[in-house]
Amino acid sequence: DVVMTQSPLSLPVTLGQAASISCRSSQSLVYSDGNTYLNWFQQRPGQSPRRLIYKVSNRDSGVPERFSGSGSGTDFTLKITRVEAEDVGVYYCMQATHWPLTFGGGTKVEIK
Amino acid sequence: EVQLVESGGDLVQPGGSLRLSCAASGFTFSSYNMNWVRQAPGKGLEWLSYITSSGSTRYYADSVKGRFTISRDNDKNSLCLQMNSLRAEDTAMYYCARGDLWFGELFWGRGTLVTVSS
Numbered sequence: 362d363v364v365m366t367q368s369p370l371s372l373p374v375t376l377g378q379a380a381s382i383s384c385r386s387s388q389s390l391v392y393s394d395g396n397t398y399l400n401w402f403q404q405r406p407g408q409s410p411r412r413l414i415y416k417v418s419n420r421d422s423g424v425p426e427r428f429s430g431s432g433s434g435t436d437f438t439l440k441i442t443r444v445e446a447e448d449v450g451v452y453y454c455m456q457a458t459h460w461p462l463t464f465g466g467g468t469k470v471e472i473k
Numbered sequence: 474e475v476q477l478v479e480s481g482g483d484l485v486q487p488g489g490s491l492r493l494s495c496a497a498s499g500f501t502f503s504s505y506n507m508n509w510v511r512q513a514p515g516k517g518l519e520w521l522s523y524i525t526s527s528g529s530t531r532y533y534a535d536s537v538k539g540r541f542t543i544s545r546d547n548d549k550n551s552l553c554l555q556m557n558s559l560r561a562e563d564t565a566m567y568y569c570a571r572g573d574l575w576f577g578e579l580f581w582g583r584g585t586l587v588t589v590s591s
């Protein structure tokens with residue numbers, strides 16, 4: 362199975378400052394169709410998960426522009442340009458290139 | 474309004490069985506692939522199983538393969554997860570999710586809690 366490794370585990374951030382989360386996969390996430398199925402999910406406290414980013418860098422409908430995804434192959438990054446209070450929660454990367462689908466362990470974003 | 478309502482979560486003894494359901498409404502259930510994802514208390518997300526819209530293709534995580542079975546009834550707008558040989562480590566909130574986790578419109582239920590303990 363593909364192992365997804367996220368860092369850091371915890372990310373204290375000052376409101377208005379930038380935040381960056383890293384995700385590495387144990388093998389390439391480039392699929393035979395040329396797409397890279399790396400996704401980012403947000404889970405706010407007490408809520409169900411919500412996908413933010415699909416195929417590395419595509420924002421889902423309704424996701425603020427301050428969220429962006431980048432990367433290729435096995436190394437990926439989620440960036441939040443200016444953290445707002447509503448961004449508090451746990452962020453997960455997830456690969457869907459290889460079955461079974463696998464999530465990273467999560468990064469907890471909190472306000473300093 | 475799109476709704477996914479999970480049910481069937483309960484306290485069950487190790488080695489026991491449980492059947493979870495996910496009732497869908499507000500959309501054409503038979504047009505969507507579906508998933509089960511779980512989250513142990515204080516832990517991260519774990520994808521469990523996927524079934525295509527027709528039910529013809531199913532995938533499972535290694536941790537549940539051979540113990541859990543995903544199924545659907547498109548006439549009753551219902552998704553199910555039959556869980557056998559339950560273990561303490563299966564204790565979690567179980568979510569159903571509509572759509573493909575990697576692309577397109579995705580919708581989640583609120584989850585149902587399964588506790589495996591003697």
